[in-house]
Amino acid sequence: MSIITVKNLQKHFKVSQHHRGVWGALRNLTTRTFTTVKAVDGISFTVAPGELVGYLGPNGAGKSTTIKMLTGLLVPTGGQLMANGRVPWQQRQAYVQHIGAVFGQRTTLWWDLPVIESLALLKHIYRVEDGRFQNNLAEFTTLLEMEPFLHTPVRSLSLGQRMRADICAALLHDPDLLFLDEPTIGLDVVAKERIREFIQHINADRGTTILLTTHDMADVERLCSRVMIIDHGRLLYDGDLQNLQDRFGGKRELIVDFAEAYTAVPLAGAELIHYHDLRAKYQFDRQSISASELIGRLSAHYRVRDLAVREPDIEATIRRIYENGLLDTAQK
Ligand SMILES: Nc1ncnc2c1ncn2[C@@H]1O[C@H](COP(=O)(O)OP(=O)(O)O)[C@@H](O)[C@H]1O
Ligand SMILES: [Mg+2]
Known part of the structure; x- marks a missing residue:
């Protein structure tokens, strides 16, 4: 369905x-x-x-x-x-x-009316019952912190306030x-x-x-x-x-702060990107090895003070998809 x-x-x-x-x-x-x-x-x-x-x-x-x-x-x-x-x-x-719709680039509210009056007009247009309107208005006003500007004309709202008013307006009729x-x-x-x-x-x-x-x-x-x-x-x-x-993300990174200055810190299953001042950065492929396995190998050989695993950036992943148009492999 x-x-x-x-x-x-x-x-x-x-x-x-x-x-x-x-x-x-x-x-x-x-x-x-x-x-x-x-x-x-x-x-x-x-x-x-x-x-x-x-x-x-x-x-x-x-x-x-x-x-x-x-x-x-x-x-x-x-x-x-x-x-x-x-x-x-x-x-x-x-x-x-x-249905409800919000277009961030433009408001669906009446420019010269206070927010509350715009909402009341929508109540009539959508024929929202009194009880439902009051309940929704009270809930959305609280959650969206709209109380301070309910009586302000839409044209005087900040962008963030205007967006909240628009979102509230789109949901009044459930x-x-x-x-x-x-x-x-x-x-x-x-x-x-x-x-x-x-x-x-x-x-x-x-x-x-x-x-x-x-x-x-x-x-x-x-x-x-x-x-x-x-x-x-x-x-x-x-x-x-x-x-x-x-499938399309870049490599994950393992950042390690060592407890002492080792001359070399190779790690099987990961590539050492740089090593300076007790800190090493490795990259590894999520398909071939898990972070915990790498951490296990590392602590068997070195004294580690701190470490962090960094996920690849979603933004970069998506940009890669736009740029390479991975149509054939990407579609389900
Ligand atoms: N009314 C229109 N007349 C002519 N071209 C339009 C019109 N609306 C959108 N386009 C064109 O259609 C394409 C998609 O636009 P749009 O859907 O607004 O993209 P998006 O929201 O992803 O940025 C763009 O090339 C845009 O210039
Ligand atoms: Mg758009």
């Missing part, structure tokens, strides 16, 4: 080409030439109820276009799309009653599905963390299915056990974050 089913989804935009210069201007008057941008170019996936999935990719990869089709804002050029039992763009009215397009963009570390905690809480506590796009790898590590990676409108990877690291 899946709550989202996407099959060979496509969105192509026709963009008119503007020719520059005098002759170009003349040409613009007489002919219009178009090029096609394949923003989403044949994507398929399913999402099960209650999942929290990261939808990742570099700028221009097609993430927002996908979300816009999933929320019914854009009509696909081709392929199939079902979410919450409906075809979003065909049954938008009924569909939006059960949607089954929540789409978050860059919900932490431009926020400071504290504001990001507060939003992450809230997203996690909503997913765990209410079982809301969440699809999240982000550039922030800390968001991903913190929130998503499953990630989809797209580039140029195509799906490059769909699976476990851990599995992604195993």
